[in-house]
Amino acid sequence: MTDHLKFSPDILRRLGEELVPDIDQGIVELVKNGYDADATTCKITLADPMSGNGSIAIIDDGIGMTGNQIRKGWLVIGRSDKAKGALTSKFKRVPVGDKGLGRLAALRLGNRVILTTRPASEPGKQYSTSLDWLEYEKADVVEDVALAIAETETDLPHGTEIRIEGIEARITRTTVNKLARSLLLLSDPFARFDDQLSNGRLKSTKRSRIIDPGFSANLLTMEFKDLQAKVGKSYFSDAEYRIQAELHANGNATFRIMDWKGEIVHEAMAGDTFHAPPFTFDLWVFVLSKDSFSTRSSTLSEVRDWLAELGGVHVYEDGIRVPPYGGEENDFLGLNLRRVRSPEVRPSTNTSVGRIKINNTDGSLIQKTDRIGYVENYAFGELKRACGEALDWAARILLKERERKREADKQSKKEKAAKATSDLERVLSKNFKPTERKKVDKAIQSYVKATEKEADSLREDLELYRSLATAGMISAVFAHEIGKPLGLIDNAIKGLIRLVPDEDQRKANARVGRIQTSRTRLSSFVSIPLRLLSKHKRRTGRIDVNRCIGSMVEMLEPISANYDTLITFKPSETGLFVNGTEALLDGIIINLILNSFNAFLRDNFEQDKRRIKIETWSDTTNILIRIEDNAGGIDGVSVEDIWLPGVTTVADGTGFGLTIVRDSIKDLNGTIRVDPITDFGGARFTISLRPMRELFGR
Template sequence: MSDRLKFSPDILARLGEELVPDIDQGLIELVKNAYDADATECRITLHDATADGGSILVSDNGTGMSESAVRNGWLVLGRSSKTQKNLTPQYNRVPVGDKGLGRLAALRLGRQVTMRTRPRSDPGREFELVLNWDQFDAATLIEDVAIDITESPTDRPPGTDISIERIRGPIGRGPVNKLVRSLLLLSDPFSEEGKPEAGIRTDSTSDAVSPDPGFKAELVADEYADLQAKLGQSYFADAEYRIRAQLDADGQAHFSVLDWKGDTLHQATPSDLYDAPPFVFDLWVFILDGKSFSTRTSTMREVQDWLKHVGGVHVYEDAIRVPPYGGLGDDWLDLNLRRSRSPEMRPSTNTSIGRVRVANPLRRLVQKTDRIGYIENNAFLDMRRCCGDALDWASRTQVRERDKRRQAELEIVQQKTERATARLQAVLTKAVPTTERKKVDDAIDLYVKEKGHETKALREELQLYRSLATAGMTSAVFAHEIGRPLKLIDNGLQALQKMIPDDQQADAGRRIDRIIAAKARLNSFVSIPLNLLAKKKRRSGKTNINQCLAELVDLLAPIAIYFKVKLDLDLTDQYTDINGSEALIDGICLNLIMNSINAFQRNEFAQADRRIRIATTYDGSTVSVSVTDNAGGIDGLELADIWLPGVTTTPEGTGFGLTIVRDSVHDLGGSVRATALTDFGGAEFVVALPPMRELFK
C-alpha cells in the first residue's frame, strides 16, 4: 500500500508571510520576476492602500508566460529553474528571482489574486487564473483546491499583470517608505545613462539576442505622492570624491580615487589576490558642511535627506539589488566602525552612498533561502575584504596628501613670516632713531617671547585633547566590539536555565541573577562612550539640561546600584534650556558624578549611606547644575589645583576629568566652582550656564 505526502494550507503561511514578513520584500520578488521576463518596465500601483480591502497591481511589459509556463513554473513553489544558469532569451540577463517563496508572500497580502499574462511567443492570447485564499484556508489539503486557467483573445501587448485584491490590512507609511527605497535601489540608480552596467552580460552568443535597454521599476501611490516623488531624486554630482575598486576575473584588484568629475586623482594595484567573482565597487563621499554647498544648486538638507533614504553600500547582482546590504541599519563594510577606529578621511553611512556591482553567472555567491543576503562563503568574504582594503587604502592615500598640503602651507607661512620680519627690520632701521632702537627691539623680543609661551600652551593643550580623543575612540571601538558577546551571554543564560533541574533552580537562579547584574553594569559602561559619541549629541543647539540629566542618570543606574550609591535627582520645573550640545552637558555631568562615585571607594573613608544629589536651579539669569556627594569632601589638594590636567588623588585616575569639565563649561560660556566640604558631607560642584533666551536679549 502506498501513499504520498500531503500539505495543509497552513504551510502557505509558513512559507509565505512568515518566511518573508516584510511587505516590500514580497513585492520586490514580483518585480524581480518581471526583470527575469525581460521586461524593461514594471509598475506597482497601490489603490486605497491606507484602508482594509484595497488592492495592489503589479504590471510589466515582459515576455509573459504560456499556459505550460504557468502550470509548470508559476504555480510550482520552492523549485527554481534559474539555478541552471540559463540566460534570458531576449536580453541575455542572468535570472535573479528564485524559489517562488517571496512571490508567495506578496500574493498572500490579499484575500484573492488575479493573474493575467500574454506570451510574446503566442501573440493575441491571454491566460488568466484566480487564487482565492479563503478557499485554501477552508480546505483540508492544498491539492483539494482546483485552479482553473482560462484563455481569451486580446489585442494587448505581451506582459503580465498581477492584481492582489482585498488586501488584509492597511499599508502604512513605513512599509511604503521601505518599498520606495527598495524600488529606488532595485534597478541600480547609480547606473550612468547609455553605459551598460557591470554584471549585465552583453557578450551575446546569438544574433537573436538584443542589447539590454535596462530596467526601470515605478511606484504609483496617490496616498503617498511625496514618497513616490523620491524615486526621481539623485545627487551624485554633489559628491566630493569617489572611491573605486575593480576586481577582474583573475582576482587582481585595482583601486582608485576619483574627483567629482570622474577624473582619477590616485590609483594603485594591490599585491593581494582575491578569490571572488568580478565586481566593481564605487563609493560616493559627501562633505556635509555649509561651505561645500555654498556654490551648488542643491542644498545640504536635500542631500542629507536623500542619503537618509538611500545611503549605505548596496550590492547589485547582475543589475538587481541584493538586500539587506546597504539597507537601514546595515553597515556590512563596517564604515562606521572603521571611522571610529581611525576618523581621518573616513566616510560613514551618513555621508556616503555606494554600490558593489557583481557578475555572478557561475553562482559563486549564493543567496540565502529567505533571499536576505548571501551565505558567507569564501567568495563573499573575499569580496568584502577587497572593498575594505580599498577603503583603508583611500584613507591612507588622502591622509598623506593632506599632510603634504599642510607641510606646504606651513612652509609658505614660514616664508611669509621671514619676509614680514625682514620688512619690519627695514622699516625700523629707517624710521627709528639709533638711540631708541634698543628699546624697540627689546619690546618686540618680549612680545615674541610671550606669544611663544601662548603658542606652546596651546600646543600642549592640543596634544592633551588629541590623547583624550584617542582614548575616547579606543573605548568606542571596545564598546562596539563587546556589544555582540554581551548578547550571546543573554542567549547562553536562557539556555542554561532550561538545562538546570527543577530542584536546583532556586540556587542556580541566584547565581544567574548575579551574572545578569554584572552584565547590566558592563552594558551601562559599554553604552557610555557610544552614547557620548553619537552624532546627534554633538550637534550644537537648544539643549534641555533637565532632559540630559534624566537620561544620564538612567544610563548610570546599573553602575550606581553596583557601587551602592543612590542618585537623587532634584530638577527644577523652571527654564533649563541652554545653547550647546548634549555631548558637552553629558561629559560635564558624567565626570562630576563618576568623581563622586570614585570618592566613595577610598579605603580611608567608609560611608554606609552613599548619596549623590544632582540638582538644577534657575534664578532668571543663570541655569545652574549642582552635583553634591557625602563622600567626605576634597582632601589633600588645593581647590585651585584640582582643575589642572594630570592632578588626581585616585591612584588609577587620569586627572583629566575636571580639566574637561572646566574647558567644556568655558566653551558653553559658563563658570564652575567647587566647595571642598559641605553640610551634606562631601564636595559640591556648581556649574553656572547662560540660558538660551539670554542669547537674544
C-alpha cells in the same frame, strides 16, 4: 499498497508569513518576476490600501507564460523552471528568482490571487487562473483544491498581470514610502549615470546583440513621484572624491581614487587575491560643509536630502538590488566603525553613497531563502574583505596627502612669518631714530614673549586632548566589539534556562538573575563612550539642561548600583536652556559623578549610605547646577591644584577628569566654584552658566 506525500494547507500560510513578513518586500518579489520575464516596465497600483480589504495589481510587459508554463512552473512551489546558469530568452538577463518560494510568500499577502498572462510566443491568446486561499484553509491537503487554467482570445499585447485581493493588513503611508524606495532602488538607479561616471581608462562592458533597454518599476502614487524626483537627480559631481575597487575574474583587484570629474588620481593593484565573483565597487564621498559648497551650484541641504534617500552602499547582482544592503542602519562594510577607529579622512554612511555591481553567473554568492541578503559564506566574506581593503588603502593615501598639505601649510606660514619680520625690520629702520628704536624693539620683544607663552600653553592643551582623544577612541572601539559577546551572553542564558528541569527553574532563575544584572552593568559601561562620541551630541545648539542631566543619571543607574551609590536628581521646576553642545555638558556631569565614585573608594574611608545629589535652578541671572556627595570632601590636595592635569588622589587615576570639567565650562562661558567640605559630608561643585535668552539679548 502505495501512497505519496501530502502537504497541509498550513504550510502555505507559514511559508507566507515567515518568508516575507512585510508587504513591501512581497510586492518587490513579484516585481522581480517581471524582470525575469524580460519586461522593460512594471506598474504597481494600490486600491483602498487603508480599508483592511485592499488590493494590489502588478502589471508588466514581459514575455508572459503559456498554459504549460503556468502548470509546470508558476504553480510548482520550491522549484523554478529557470535552468541554473541559463539567461533569459530575449535580453539575456541573469534570472533573479530560483525556487518560487518568494512568489508564494508574496501571493499569500491577500485572500485571493488572479493571474492573467499573454505569452509573446502565442500572440492573440490569454491564460488566466485564480488562487482562493480561503478554499485552501477548508481543505485537508493542498492537492484537494483543483485549479482551472482558462484560455481566451485577446487583442492585448504580451505581458502579465497579478492581482492580489482581500489584503487585510492596512498599507500605511510608512509602508508606501518603504515600497517606493525599494522599487526605485530595485533596478540600478546609478546605471543611467554610468556613461557620465565612467572614465576613459576603464573598459566598457560588451553588449549583447539585442541591447537590454533596462527595467523600471513604477508605483502609481504621489509618494513615489516625490521620491522619484529626489532620487532622479544626480549630485555625483559634487562628491569630493570617489573610491573604486574592481575585482577581476582571476581574483586580482585594482584600487582607484578619482576626483570629482572621474579622472584617476591614484591607482594600485591589491597586494592579495580574492576568491569572490567579479565586481566593481564605487563609493562617492562628500564633504558636507558650507565652505565645500560655497562655489557650487548645488546647495548643501539638497545634497543632504539626496543622501538621506539614496545614501549607503547598495549591492546589485546582475542589475537587480539585493536588500537590505544600503538600507536604513545597514552598514555591512563597517564604514562607521572604521570612522570611529580612525576619523581622519574616513567616510560614513551619512556622507557617502556607493554601489557594488556583481557578476554572479557562477552562483558563488547565495541569497537567503527569505531574499534578505546573502548567506555569509566564504565568497561573501571575500567580497567584503576586498571592499574593506580598498577603503583602508584609500584612507592611507588620503591621509598622506593631507599630511603633505599640512606640512606645506606649516612651511608656508613660517615663510610668511619670516617675511613679515623682515618687512617689520625694514619699516622700523626707515621710520624710527636709534633712540626711539630701542623702546619699540623692547615692546615688540615683550609682545613676542607673551605670544610664545600662549602658544606653549596651547601646545600643552593640544597634547593633553590628543591623549584623551586616543583613550576615547580606544574605548569606543572596545565598546563596539564588546556589544557582540554581550548579545551571545543573552542567547546563552536563554538556552541554559530551557535546559533546566521545571522543578529547578526557581533556583536557576535566581543565579541567572545575578548574571543578567552584571551583564546590564557591563552594558552600561560600554554605552558611555559610544554615547559621548555620538556625532549629534557635538552639534552646537539649544541644550535642555534638565533633560541632558536626567538622561545621563538614568544611563548611570546600573553603574551607581555597582558602586552602592544613590544618585538623586532634583531638576528645576522650569525649563533651563543654554547654548553649546550636549557633549560638553555630558562630559561635565559624568566626570563630576565619576570623581565622587572614586572618592568613595579611597583607602581609610567608609560610608554606609553613599549619596550624590544633583540640583538645578535659576537665580534670574544664571543657570546653576550643584553636584555634591558625602564622600568625605577634598583631602590631600589644595582646591587650586585639583584642576591641573595629572593631579589626582586616586592611585590609578588619570587626573584629567576635573581638567576636562574646567575647560568644558569655559567653553560654555560659565564658571565653577568648589566647596571642599559641606554639611552633607563631602565636596560640592556649583556650576554657573549663562542662559540662552541672555545669549540672544532677551
